[in-house]
Amino acid sequence: MTTLEITGGEVLRPDTTVERADVLVDQDAGTILEIGSDLGGTADETLDATDSLVTPGFVNGHTHVAMALLRGYADDKPLEAWLREDIWPAEGAMTPEDIRAGAELGILEMIKGGTTAFADMYFEVPEIVAAVEKSGVRAVLGHGIVTVGKDDAAAREDAAESLAVAEEFDGAADGRISTVFAPHSLTTVDSTYLEEFVPKARDAGVPVHYHANETEDEVAPIVDEHGVRPLEYAAEHGLLESEDFVAHGVHVDDREIELLAEAGTSVIHCPASNMKLASGMAPVQRLLDAGVTVGLGTDGAASNNDLSMLDEARDAAMLGKLAASDASAVAAGSVVEMLTAGSADALGLESGRIEPGAPADFAVIDLEKPHLVPAHDLVSHLAYAAQAGDVRHTICDGAVLMSDREVLTIDEPRVIERARERAAALSDRLEE
């Protein structure tokens, strides 16, 4: 057995208490062996965590990682106009090489910010698989289906591809990849294809991930056309199961919150994207009070404009209070839970908690920073004050992906250079 010991740190435990402890990891199994003091000091590798906080690796519950290539390409528009006027035309011109370059850039940024797992919905999924394999992170991947504007054959092909991709790549990257069936949203995928393909996804044991109730403009057509709210429509189409997770859940009424809670379907809250696109404020405290599992996601870098989960945590706390008109809403402990175990549970991952037997996924945060002094409450710091640049080490599946801010699995300058070149060439093509 090859072992790794993370020494000298303050460790965030599953009950959100913090204790001085070392952590011993079985690197072959990729799991945590022991947490405590005096763990023997005989590990094959040690990682210093003195003056640092050892937390579970952050889990980005909803993103489009390759959109890192479109960061800053189109800003200051609401969702529908942003997608139709700018993003979808740009995506139509992206090559598989662009997707690979964007995915590597996005994953690099996530590793540097302590994120060890993410859920993704995009196209050219084999390119994203390759980036995940190489970089060492965990991912829940899905091919996003859009059927509006397509003829029947093309729509069916897109849905079939989502299912085929889910079946092909489940368990890839030594088990670090799992998969989802991924209809883009309830308004961009026609019910015919949901009726045909969702039962097939269930038969194959594949969970479903989709955007839901993100804007008011997305709710109205479903109510007008089908006479029910979007999540009632989702339930009628077999899209509310306990393994499923929806991105956003901003405009949900009491009945829909009840449906989510009863079904055990999780919500991934994306506060930065919701603010930037002026989509609205999700009722996060009401979702939590109803017993809904809530995780956090950045959404794509074009609507955020970064992939920092620590930024997302702070945004969730701030926006959650505003939405509830209550400063005690979405408190620090709730946010830290969403950042780690909440997202992990939503995605069906066993990570998100530092306990024996759990996946050895960690972010180690340097506390020797002016904005993290004094250390009255490290959970408060994690929710409100820590930044991506404070992450010293990132570990996933027992492997050290970043040590003292040096990324070990991918070549940082090369990934940045390639992304710059690909983005410039994409812009040139779009201007032609």
Ligand SMILES: CSC[C@H]1O[C@@H](n2cnc3c(O)ncnc32)[C@H](O)[C@@H]1O
């Ligand atoms: C068909 S692959 C996924 C698709 O989703 C688009 N997208 C990015 N951000 C959002 C968002 O906030 N709501 C809805 N759709 C979004 C992305 O550009 C891809 O086309």
Ligand SMILES: [Zn+2]
């Ligand atoms: Zn999204």
